[in-house]
Amino acid sequence: MAVKIIRQPKKIVLLGSATSAAALRGGHERAPAALRAAGLADRLKAAGFDVADHGDTATQVFQPDDEHPRARNVPAILKSLNDLRPRVEIAVKAGALPLIVTGDCISVLATVAAARRYYRNVSLIYMDRDADLNVPATTPSGCVDGMVISHVIGRGAPELVRFWGEPPLVREPDVALFGFERLDQPEDQYLVSSPLRRHPASEVSAMGAAAAARASLERVHAANHEFVLHFDVDVISSQEFRATNFPGESGLSLNEVRDALRVFVVQPNLAAIVVAGYNPELDTDGEAARRLVDLLVEILAARLETGSSDAAAEIASPVTVSGSASPSEAPRSEPDSATDSELDLQEPPEPDSIPS
Numbered sequence: 001m002a003v004k005i006i007r008q009p010k011k012i013v014l015l016g017s018a019t020s021a022a023a024l025r026g027g028h029e030r031a032p033a034a035l036r037a038a039g040l041a042d043r044l045k046a047a048g049f050d051v052a053d054h055g056d057t058a059t060q061v062f063q064p065d066d067e068h069p070r071a072r073n074v075p076a077i078l079k080s081l082n083d084l085r086p087r088v089e090i091a092v093k094a095g096a097l098p099l100i101v102t103g104d105c106i107s108v109l110a111t112v113a114a115a116r117r118y119y120r121n122v123s124l125i126y127m128d129r130d131a132d133l134n135v136p137a138t139t140p141s142g143c144v145d146g147m148v149i150s151h152v153i154g155r156g157a158p159e160l161v162r163f164w165g166e167p168p169l170v171r172e173p174d175v176a177l178f179g180f181e182r183l184d185q186p187e188d189q190y191l192v193s194s195p196l197r198r199h200p201a202s203e204v205s206a207m208g209a210a211a212a213a214r215a216s217l218e219r220v221h222a223a224n225h226e227f228v229l230h231f232d233v234d235v236i237s238s239q240e241f242r243a244t245n246f247p248g249e250s251g252l253s254l255n256e257v258r259d260a261l262r263v264f265v266v267q268p269n270l271a272a273i274v275v276a277g278y279n280p281e282l283d284t285d286g287e288a289a290r291r292l293v294d295l296l297v298e299i300l301a302a303r304l305e306t307g308s309s310d311a312a313a314e315i316a317s318p319v320t321v322s323g324s325a326s327p328s329e330a331p332r333s334e335p336d337s338a339t340d341s342e343l344d345l346q347e348p349p350e351p352d353s354i355p356s
Helices: 028-037 040-047 073-092 107-116 142-152 185-193 201-207 209-219 254-265 287-305 308-312 340-345
Strands: 009-016 050-056 097-102 123-129 175-178 197-199 226-232 270-276
Touching: 009 028, 009 040, 009 201, 028 040, 028 050, 028 097, 040 050, 040 287, 050 073, 050 123, 073 097, 073 107, 073 270, 097 107, 097 287, 107 123, 107 142, 107 226, 107 270, 123 209, 123 254, 142 175, 175 209, 175 270, 201 209, 201 254, 209 254, 226 254, 254 270, 254 287
Parallel strands: 009 050, 009 097, 097 270, 123 175, 123 226, 175 197, 226 270
Antiparallel strands: none
């Protein structure tokens, strides 16, 4: 059976992943609610989008987990991922743009896996101050959010590597690290021989953020197949955004981040956006939430302004589903037979109905 997905450029499905389990402190889990309270959905509607808010996953909160110091809270992280993944699948199949607001960067695993149910090839633009290339054997903290890219490319904690049936979830040449500047020594050593695409913050600033964004898209073949955009707010200099667990004074300016994001979001092959790292506990007056909402609405509105609505007529290449197909070539299971109009009305599954 082939699945034809007709993109709906004005449709956004807002999803919250209420988790801090992969971090090193609590607070992240409140990010979806805080950004809704700051007017995210209403502002997107006012900008001209048809927004469907599918609510939040079940809350998962960071615990010290001293019994597993090399990879903390893996069971809770898996619950969060298994909760989020089918919700993103619903949005992708309906032709909407999933906008996932999450505390933890690890949520990108569920997002890419959901997109790969319907698209053979999915690239990843990873906008983050950190490369997140540690593994349990090298981590200084056991923080799983410091290992995200390792899990994407098939390294790391076995339970998370196996989240996609046949690793890697994304091939290394199809991953672009964008805006990073913090590397632990083992990460630096790994990058020496890795084909991961790399655009450090210094290069982005020297080249110009928009030009660097276009180069990264070309290098991960985003014109030829779909890509997921991951945006960790800690990539912004702490002089302009501090409400994140690991801010830094250097990094990219807010204007540079805006310029890069604008290039990324107008691409017709954008499959989903993950916004991570905002911590409401570090934003007592809500100013950072309002600033982040302003940024998201502004850059997403560019999709309407630049005529990317041409994508509405685009039908994604059908994905042939067969019981013998491997996850690296086809969806992990046969999609249901619901029509796109039925999917518009379908409620996301209840958290306790999703297998962990």
